[in-house]
Amino acid sequence: MSSDSDKIAAEIGKRMDRASKPIPIGVSNRHLHLTKEDFKTLFGQEAEPTVYRQLRQPGFFACNEAVNIETEKGAFKNVRMIGPYRTRTQIEVSMGDAVKLGLKPPVRASGSLDNTPGIKITGPKGTVTVQGGVILSKRHIHFTPADARNFGIEDKQIVRVRCGEKGDRGVVFEQVLCRVSDKFALELHLDVEEANAAMVGNSDFGYIV
Amino acid sequence: MSSDSDKIAAEIGKRMDRASKPIPIGVSNRHLHLTKEDFKTLFGQEAEPTVYRQLRQPGFFACNEAVNIETEKGAFKNVRMIGPYRTRTQIEVSMGDAVKLGLKPPVRASGSLDNTPGIKITGPKGTVTVQGGVILSKRHIHFTPADARNFGIEDKQIVRVRCGEKGDRGVVFEQVLCRVSDKFALELHLDVEEANAAMVGNSDFGYIV
Secondary structure, three states: OOHHHHHHHHHHHHHHHHHOOOEEEEEEOOEEEOOHHHHHHHHOOOOOOOEEEEOOOOOOEEEEEEEEEEOOOOEEEEEEEEEOOOOOOEEEOOHHHHHHHOOOOOEEOOOOOOOOOOEEEEOOOOEEEEOOOEEEEOOEEEEOHHHHHHHOOOOOOEEEEEEOOOOOOOEEEEEEEEEEOOOOOOEEEEEHHHHHHHOOOOOOEEEEO | OOHHHHHHHHHHHHHHHHHOOOEEEEEEOOEEEOOHHHHHHHHOOOOOOOEEEEOOOOOOEEEEEEEEEEOOOOEEEEEEEEEOOOOOOEEEOOHHHHHHHOOOOOEEOOOOOOOOOOEEEEOOOOEEEEOOOEEEEOOEEEEOHHHHHHHOOOOOOEEEEEEOOOOOOOEEEEEEEEEEOOOOOOEEEEEHHHHHHHOOOOOOEEEEO
């Protein structure tokens, strides 16, 4: 065989192998991350975030603490905080939520908050109006470095992921961002509308195709 | 060339041609179709459905008339009727809606309502509790017979459709049902969560891939 056909065969083999490896799905409902300063304004100077449940990503946890978010057009109550603190407050909503709030947030990777709309946040002890921070989450996969080697993936690579193929609403999500860090655990993050479009939940798996 | 490679080349040519033809997208929010009898119970014996706006499918129209739908777990107000009358009342909700209602409706083609959950419907003049009829809509494409020939598609064929490829959330929807009738107009029907997962709306297009 020529060197070219060897390379093609190797690439196809790599892709077939990758497509057989399940990636656990984590579905995000609307939630927010808070700076320590914003948390203290909302919940009081003596308060600290308390753990409702640990998330699959090491060190991350859903908090018992929840707030209301509000624009001139609409509002949502009991939006849960995800801990720990962040260096910038970030509010992740679905596109359906954004319509009800009258906002047009962009699709962004976590932490990429320039030129995003703001919102009024109310907690039991106070109110914060952030000038930006509302985003639609860019769907993404968390890999450890060992996972990344196993999948043949590099940080920031964009892949296609098949979900729900055993159900009634199979979907291939394109433009899925890969993130690699030794602080991560293997997980595909979708928002609730993306998950519902494929009829998948937290006990299902995606496959890079 | 062999006959086999001729056939393969012809099939690839057909698929490439098909993938270049835009199909207008129609996004459905929650809505319902009513029998004449249920309509009269809800809106009064003298009432008739009135046109809010014509839909792309010939003869179909969103009505001014809206109802409330309700279970023991949840409710939605102002759910719009789509006319004309049907032979069986049918309520189409999103998966997110179904969670709020505490229902687990199956994914079904329109009119396929056996073994589906019921719901309480309230209009200005009365209430109907249907014993079935709540579904998640199976995503589908309406073709005229001329469209079907143009796309090389047959009635009931299942296809894959790419949407949102120019945006930040490209998706390939699998298991899309093709329906062919001289009463139809060319249109891909998605529910609002499917549309949001691909960030597409009523002015966008899908492509069979």
